[in-house]
């Protein structure tokens with residue numbers, strides 16, 4: 001297995017900051033009434049003020065994101081894919097029969113293993129859909145073992161990369177956030193001539209990444225959580241926030257956790 005390499009998140013062709021910075025307050029979701037910022041985690045819909053302003057893309061093959069039923073409404077970067085590509089992404093609650101309607105011969109599962117192929121070796125034209133499991137490594141292993149269709153699906157992998165996730169993971173850096181894994185699944189399906197077609201999948205992720213970078217760059221004496229990746233904050237390239245929350249003594253402790261959207265889980269790509 002080649003060593004995981006960092007990727008350049010600043011090369012993404014997305015500019016979420018002007019649009020999302022303009023959403024200053026939380027509002028009630030027009031469908032379920034829950035307090036939301038940019039989109040509702042329960043309804044998987046952007047707030048109406050954003051629906052025409054955020055990018056919307058189509059994917060070359062469909063995506064099913066399988067979640068553990070106990071975590072169905074849990075906050076996850078995986079939902080970003082549903083917001084950006086609503087016509088092609090489904091959130092599926094795991095059960096023993098949740099994949100019973102899938103055409104196994106045209107479906108691939110992003111999952112490591114000795115029989116996994118690189119997605120770059122597959123012909124995307126021949127694929128109906130890809131499946132990604134959003135959960136812990138042990139949950140995912142159990143789901144793939146116990147669900148007959150998941151068990152039989154062709155496994156695929158992506159090229160190893162190190163995560164740019166801000167949330168501390170008790171795992172090594174090659175475990176990507178779910179939306180990173182989804183993005184690279186589509187990106188690697190175009191081995192030659194990729195030209196930003198799926199960068200929009202990283203729209204919200206890039207926004208939160210930049211937000212944290214700029215917060216910490218503005219107050220260099222405030223160190224990012226020491227258990228995180230070393231040198232996580234790129235002081236050379238980060239644009240310091242003009243009014244950093246970290247500078248306000250009342251909010252210092254909350255910098256990491258001020259947005260529900262930052263409280264996210266993670267997915268693996270390669271096991272240790």
Ligand SMILES: [Zn+2]
Pocket residue numbers: 029030031032033034040041042043044
């Ligand atoms: Zn809602």
